[in-house]
Amino acid sequence: MSVIQSSKPVSAVASFEDQQRLKVVFVGHVDHGKSTLIGRIFYDTQSLADGKVEQIQAACREEGMEFEYAFLLDALLEEQEQNITIDTTQIQFKTARRPYVIIDAPGHKEFLKNMITGAASADAAVLLIAANEGVREQSRRHGYLLSMLGIRQVVVAVNKMDLVNFSEETFNAVVAEYRQFLSQIGLEARTFVPISARNGFNVASKAAVEMPWYKGPSVLDMLDRFESPKPTTEQPLRFPVQDVYRFDERRIIAGRIESGTLRVGDRLLFSPNNKTSVVASIERWSGEPGEVAYAGESVAITLTEQIFVQRGHVASQEKDTPIESNRFKANLFWMGKNNLVAGNRYKLKLTTQELDCELVSVDRVIDASTLEAVGEPRNYIARNDVAEITLQTRTPLVMDNHDRIPTLGRFIIVDGHQVGGGGILSGGTYTDRTQVKSQNIFWSEGKVTASHRAARNGHQGAIVWLTGLSGSGKSTLAKALERELFNLGMHTTILDGDNVRHGLNSNLGFSPEDRVENIRRVGEVARLMAESGLIVISAFISPYRVDRRRAREIALEGGCGFLEVFVDAPLEVCEQRDPKNLYRRARAGEIQEFTGISAPYESPENAEVVVPTSKLSLEESIAVVMEALLPRVRHEFSPEI
């Protein structure tokens, strides 16, 4: 058995970087020997359980098969029968320098998704080419995908040298051909190693006898020479919000820091709604309480001001923000069962963002093995295609260029329940907002249903019924809420005394009967508007419980969501505010039947939301309403529409 050569002296404790597992993906054309090489590496590094080799050898004798190192890896029955790897496998092993995770990515053309699944998380790659077959379609295709995924550390192992009599000439020919291909896609192999995986030549030890002309490192030497991924703490802060929890009366914002550093006291800007607040604390259960958190950590923070924040918002420092755009170009690979078709709508996910998107155009379909544009222009992308495309999202996507901050520069597209493909964002041409026009076209026939409207609007209609004393802050909250919803791309409007009393209800006064009729009409109008897909914010004192209950019933009859919001400020505060001088006049007897003074106000008993405007800032008040409202109007994306 060979001895493992390490390029580094063994010390008692490895450096921080060397303690991190380096993920290496093995790719290459089918049958060029990936599984054999991996099996051989496990054998040579003594990574297998005692008796495993003997056990598999015995099983082979039983079945009348010749033992192969690939069997050490192929555990599933089907693989042993078909002698091919059917799914990505991840296995750990280590050399004297550091631990590794080996990712075995299948080479069959139809198994692209498994290769992507395996390769997308890799830090480095070993690409195999069989010397007797030379560079094949998959050799090039996999190289292209590695480059697209941003994997820069690549070693090419030229396998099966024993089948070409260890010919240096054959090796050099393969090297020349593949090196030329790699240079076209901007990838440079660290080195080419001639090997025979089944014999272990140049895998862990040198094959001085068989290939004396090769003076370079073995495959394992090369693995040890790969660099560990560098921490991204020096990059700009990107903190995509994963969730907002309410625990122990605190509002906790959870997520993983994708890049940069986050400190207590930092002022964070949340994109795309451009709100800012300051980090009040970093919450760590059972951990050391700290003032700072770094890239890679899953953290929970609290803010000094409780602004509206939700999953998908991306926090950054104010001075170094990500890009926001709703029309952009991307490089995309597609593995979906159905074609990706221009004009159709899909779900796009980038970190924790989830947006409806539409394929605007297919700009170029590329043959990944020849690097040439494929055929005539077309408006779809088929399974296994790689293409340059233009996408449009309903609301702004928060992103970075992939070469700057990789995790914010890549997205996936979901078709139905299935991940269909992935895309890479790169700089330049994707912020031309003047071209943005709605291109949402529906071909459905027949009655326009609530779900059709929701699919187009991206949300359902609903009624937000604000109730509270005069001066409690209903109008202020209504206007701010309308602006907030509008900025999120939602369709919304306000019903209040200003636009209802003078027109629709101009024949009504303030007697108890007229008040009842006033609210009834508002309830009916709100229902019609909500049915047409709007989020209607009604801002009326609506002092009587029975009237509000009636408005709720009207809404529910129409199938509209109804959110009763108690805008709760004490009478003294309202009277002190008295923005329209009404309390003073009521006290002076100039206004009869004034709610709170000479007419009753019945506080809601079961309002969905209570907003104590005398205790919360306006931003905080909005946050409280938004948190309750958004889950109720969320449109579940349904591809059948």
Add this chain to the structure above:
Amino acid sequence: MSQPTIPMKMSEHPAYAGRYPAPPEDGKAAFFPEKISREDCAHLDALEAQSIFLIREAYHYFKNVCMPWSMGKDSNVLIWLSKKAFCGHIPYPLLHIDTTYEFPEMIEYRNWAVEHHGLNLIVKINEDARAGRGAYAERGPIGYDTTDPVTVTHELKTEALKQVMAEHRWDALITGIRRDEDPTRAKERYFSPRTADFDWDYKDQPPEFWNQFTSSCGAGEHVRVQALLDWSERDIWLYIQREGIPIPKMYFARTGADGKRYRFRSLGCWPISGPVESEADTIDKIIDELAVTKTSERAGRAQDHHERNAMQKLRAKGFM
């Protein structure tokens, strides 16, 4: 052979008739490790961050989540990570599939841990199978004295899980399986969809990359969220030590009747779980032992070895 009922003295329980003796009656239900952070565990931070991320994703996408809890070391790490993810809370129930073949001290540990962590625990036993009634009337009682271990595992664990899932309609299970445990688990996804019949279509798994997961499933189907997939057995121990996570005492060496020392590496039903010879009575010693061992973690589990590919067959039918 029916399950003896408490209050039999633990030392008289048949579970301790083998090499591993009953625990001393010292009133301690759990082992509390001394918190030590070794120099060679810098990689634990990345593992922890990814697991917390996965757990939070599961909670976000699936509101009807459950966390199976075997009481073993891995599932105790899951409890710990859940508390880290949710600032000391666990916002979903835990599930113990009780085969009725648990070691008595594990039941003691279970009761203690429920109190200690404030768990919302659901205990499920496939009563019909054990009693041989209902759907099992013709076959008779399922147990290790009457049935082969693969069938017992399937009926008392997988079928029990199906029954309790039908009752509670969970759409996601957060599990603690690891890639290094078994070759079939090495091929798992973080979010792995299962059909209504619990089938795992390992020939056509969905793509999974860039931390985007299968985040929805059809009616009756569920998703297994495998939050510890990247961890190794040794990582689990390094983390238990670093964090001081309380665990069952059976992982530590006791002196058997033959004078040799034994401990459990993996805990399962007592009739089919064998201890390994080991001097390790501290976590440090366990970690050092794992650095040189060449036997597999589940070597002591009889159901894995009953026939060739037994584990693959069990897992394709819905076993964890």
